Amino acid sequence: MNKFNLHKDITIVIVLYKEAFKLLSKTLTTINSFKKIIIDNNGNLELKKKIESQFSIDQYILNKKNNGFSAGYNQGIKLSKTEFTLVLGPDCIIKEQDISILIKKISENNNCYIVSPTSYDGHNNLTYAGGLLPENGETDTILDLKGDTCVEGTLGACMLFRTKDFMENNLFFDEKFFVYYSDYDLCRRIKKLNKSIIQVYEAKCIHQHGIIKVKNKYIKKFIREYNFTFDRYYYFFKINKHLDLVNKYKKRIPLLVIRFFLKILILDFLSAVELASKYFAYYRFKSRILKK
Numbered sequence: 001m002n003k004f005n006l007h008k009d010i011t012i013v014i015v016l017y018k019e020a021f022k023l024l025s026k027t028l029t030t031i032n033s034f035k036k037i038i039i040d041n042n043g044n045l046e047l048k049k050k051i052e053s054q055f056s057i058d059q060y061i062l063n064k065k066n067n068g069f070s071a072g073y074n075q076g077i078k079l080s081k082t083e084f085t086l087v088l089g090p091d092c093i094i095k096e097q098d099i100s101i102l103i104k105k106i107s108e109n110n111n112c113y114i115v116s117p118t119s120y121d122g123h124n125n126l127t128y129a130g131g132l133l134p135e136n137g138e139t140d141t142i143l144d145l146k147g148d149t150c151v152e153g154t155l156g157a158c159m160l161f162r163t164k165d166f167m168e169n170n171l172f173f174d175e176k177f178f179v180y181y182s183d184y185d186l187c188r189r190i191k192k193l194n195k196s197i198i199q200v201y202e203a204k205c206i207h208q209h210g211i212i213k214v215k216n217k218y219i220k221k222f223i224r225e226y227n228f229t230f231d232r233y234y235y236f237f238k239i240n241k242h243l244d245l246v247n248k249y250k251k252r253i254p255l256l257v258i259r260f261f262l263k264i265l266i267l268d269f270l271s272a273v274e275l276a277s278k279y280f281a282y283y284r285f286k287s288r289i290l291k292k
Contacts, residue, residue: 006100007033010084010160011058013076015069016040019090021050027088028055030095037076041066070173070182073156077172080163089157093206101203102160105148113171113195114161114187116154117203118145127207130154130199133188134181134232135239145201154197156183158205169193174238176289180231185238221270222277229281234289253279 012034016024028036028051035058040048043062052060059079063072073087084103088094098117106115119129128142130151143149156173166172171189173182187197236244256275263272 006096006103007035009082010086010099010103011035011037011080011082011163012086012088013037013039013073013080014088014090015072015076016042016044016047016090017066017069018042018044019047021047024051024090025054027090027093030093031088031099032056033096034099035082037061037079039063039072039076041068041072068175068178069156070177070179071175074172074175077163077166083163084160085163085166086158086160087156089207091208092157094158094204098203098205099160102200105198105200105203106160106162109196109198111194111196112198113165113190113193114154114159114197115203116151116159116197116199117205118199118201119155119158119205119207121208122206128155129158129205129207130197133184133191134235139184143199145199147201149199149201150196151187151199152191152197153184153187154199155207156186157207159183165195176234177231178227180228181235182231185235188239218269218273221273225274225277226281229278230285233281233285237285237289250282253282 012031014027014036016038017040024047032055036056037059038048038051038057039061041063043064045062048060048062051057061075063075077085077087084106086099086102094117102115102117106112116129119127121127126142126144128140130153131137131141131143132139133152136152139153143151161171171186174185177185190197256279260272260275260279263269263275
């Protein structure tokens with residue numbers, strides 16, 4: 001595609017869960033002229049009314065149940081009717097000129113299935129956006145790019161692709177992942193098709209990583225560790241039924257239980273919650289994945 005209409009040929013999909021209006025409005029301000037689909041996994045009608053009163057939203061869907069970000073992204077992608085789709089985290093800010101660069105780059109590379117911008121924090125410091133897949137090395141190493149770079153995996157916080165590539169190859173997010181690792185799983189499947197993923201040097205986004213919106217520190221700790229542990233188990237299980245990680249953890253269960261009660265005795269409740277979350281994640285994985 002040599003020529004494209006920036007505001008007609010792209011749909012931006014954003015998935016919400018208990019987002020603050022102040023944070024979301026910063027994201028929406030720079031993309032207000034684009035087609036947008038919002039999927040709210042918290043079903044917040046008041047937020048919907050407030051957003052729609054100030055921003056142009058093409059479709060705003062309130063889900064009664066939170067099935068996770070993977071399911072939410074799929075829901076939005078399937079509704080996209082434009083040539084390109086950009087999935088964007090509600091805490092990720094990208095400007096029009098950067099989206100234009102992404103479309104230009106993917107249009108010039110037919111073998112490329114995903115392009116992502118280079119990520120920065122609010123102080124203009126480089127942050128992690130992509131690199132190796134988890135099975136091949138550390139996934140938090142920040143790439144100091146000097147130009148466009150092919151990466152094995154990129155974060156789902158901001159990735160642009162041709163909609164037909166996803167539809168024709170069934171490249172949707174695996175909905176068994178709740179929030180973590182689904183982007184890496186998607187990238188791994190794209191690599192198996194011998195297609196490339198490019199982190200674009202000139203395109204920029206501002207991303208606040210890993211912000212959980214629950215205020216209670218114990219619930220926040222449980223949600224994060226529970227979902228991260230389960231998603232990690234499932235990711236490595238999908239790679240040729242690899243169970244080393246799970247079996248290693250299984251051997252540690254008795255020690256984990258002992259440590260849990262010790263943490264309770266010394267009133268270290270936050271650590272106790274973390275241990276409990278990992279315990280429940282293991283048994284959820286065992287009952288939902290291994291027994292199938």
